Amino acid sequence: MTTYSLAIHGGAGTILRSTMTPEREAAYRAGLARALEAGEAVLRDGGAALDAVVASVSALEDEPLFNAGRGAVFTSAGAQEMDAAVMDGRDRNAGAVAGIFGPKNPVQVARAVMERTDHVMLIGLGALEIARAAGLPFGDKAYFFTQPRWDALQKTLAMRAAGEDDDDPARRHGTVGAVARDMSGNLAAATSTGGMTAKAPGRVGDSPVIGAGTFADNATCAVSGTGHGEIFIRWNAGAEIAARMRHAGQSLEEAARHVVMEDLARHDGTGGVIAVDGAGNLALPFNCEGMYRASVRAGEAPLVAIY
Numbered sequence: 001m002t003t004y005s006l007a008i009h010g011g012a013g014t015i016l017r018s019t020m021t022p023e024r025e026a027a028y029r030a031g032l033a034r035a036l037e038a039g040e041a042v043l044r045d046g047g048a049a050l051d052a053v054v055a056s057v058s059a060l061e062d063e064p065l066f067n068a069g070r071g072a073v074f075t076s077a078g079a080q081e082m083d084a085a086v087m088d089g090r091d092r093n094a095g096a097v098a099g100i101f102g103p104k105n106p107v108q109v110a111r112a113v114m115e116r117t118d119h120v121m122l123i124g125l126g127a128l129e130i131a132r133a134a135g136l137p138f139g140d141k142a143y144f145f146t147q148p149r150w151d152a153l154q155k156t157l158a159m160r161a162a163g164e165d166d167d168d169p170a171r172r173h174g175t176v177g178a179v180a181r182d183m184s185g186n187l188a189a190a191t192s193t194g195g196m197t198a199k200a201p202g203r204v205g206d207s208p209v210i211g212a213g214t215f216a217d218n219a220t221c222a223v224s225g226t227g228h229g230e231i232f233i234r235w236n237a238g239a240e241i242a243a244r245m246r247h248a249g250q251s252l253e254e255a256a257r258h259v260v261m262e263d264l265a266r267h268d269g270t271g272g273v274i275a276v277d278g279a280g281n282l283a284l285p286f287n288c289e290g291m292y293r294a295s296v297r298a299g300e301a302p303l304v305a306i307y
C-alpha cells in the first residue's frame with residue numbers, strides 16, 4: 001500500500017488561551033496549513049520524507065509568527081542565535097547547526113552539513129561557510145527582526161531584574177519541526193529554532209542535538225521536539241522514544257506519551273513532540289497548554305490544532 005504521513009509543529013506552550021484573539025489564532029492556523037501543504041505536496045508526488053520535512057520547516061522559518069528563521073527570539077544580549085537539525089531515517093545520516101545568524105533557512109544549512117561534509121554538527125563561521133558554498137539565501141538584521149520578539153525580550157529582562165519568575169511560556173518558548181513517512185516507507189525529521197527568549201549567548205538547546213530534539217530511524221520512528229530544551233537533552237527525548245519501541249516493544253503512541261507525560265513532565269520539561277512510525281502512525285503528545293501543530297495522512301483531511 002502506498003501511503004504517507006506528515007506532522008508539523010510550530011512550538012509548544014506558546015500562546016495562552018486567555019491571551020489569544022480570533023485574528024491571531026487564524027494567522028497561526030493559516031501559517032501551519034501553508035507549511036503542511038508545502039511538505040504534503042512533496043509526499044503526494046512520491047517525494048522523499050527528507051525533502052518533505054525540509055520543505056515544511058523552511059515554510060515555518062519564513063513565517064515571522066514562529067520562533068525559527070525569520071521571527072527567531074532574542075538572546076539576553078539582544079542577538080538572534082539559531083539552531084537546526086535534520087535526520088534521515090534510512091541510514092541515520094544527520095546534519096545540524098547551532099548558534100548561527102544569517103542564513104534565512106537554518107534547516108537547509110543543517111541539510112547542507114549532512115550532505116556536503118563528513119560531520120554532523122557545525123557552528124560559527126564554518127556553518128556559514130557551508131551555507132554560502134551551498135548557495136543558500138542570507139537575510140540581514142531587518143529581515144530577522146520582529147517587534148513582538150523584541151518586546152518579549154524586554155519584558156523577560158525586566159522581570160529578571162525584578163526577581164520575578166517568567167512563567168508565561170508564550171514569552172519563553174517556540175520552535176518549528178516536521179516528521180514524515182514517505183510512500184517508500186522512509187522516515188525523516190527536521191527541527192529549527194531561535195531557542196528560548198533571553199537565553200545566554202552561546203546557549204544551545206535540544207533542537208540540533210541528535211537524539212534529543214531531533215531523531216529519525218526507519219527501524220522505529222522520527223521525532224521532533226519543542227519545549228524546555230535542557231530537559232529534552234538530559235532525558236534524551238527523541239532517542240528514548242525510539243529505544244522504548246525498539247527494546248520494550250512499545251507502540252509509538254505509548255513510547256511518545258511516556259516520555260512527554262512522565263520523563264519530561266516530571267522534571268519540569270514542559271513541551272511536546274511530534275512523531276511518526278514506519279507504518280505511518282502519528283503521535284503528537286504535549287504536557288502544556290498548547291502546541292501549534294498540524295498533520296495529514298494520505299487520503300485524509302489535514303488537521304490543524306493549537307490547544
Ligand code: ASP
Pocket residue numbers: 011012172173174175193194195196204205206207213225226227228229230271
Ligand atoms: N526546544 C527549544 C530550545 O530549547 C525551544 C522550544 O521548543 O520552545 O531551544
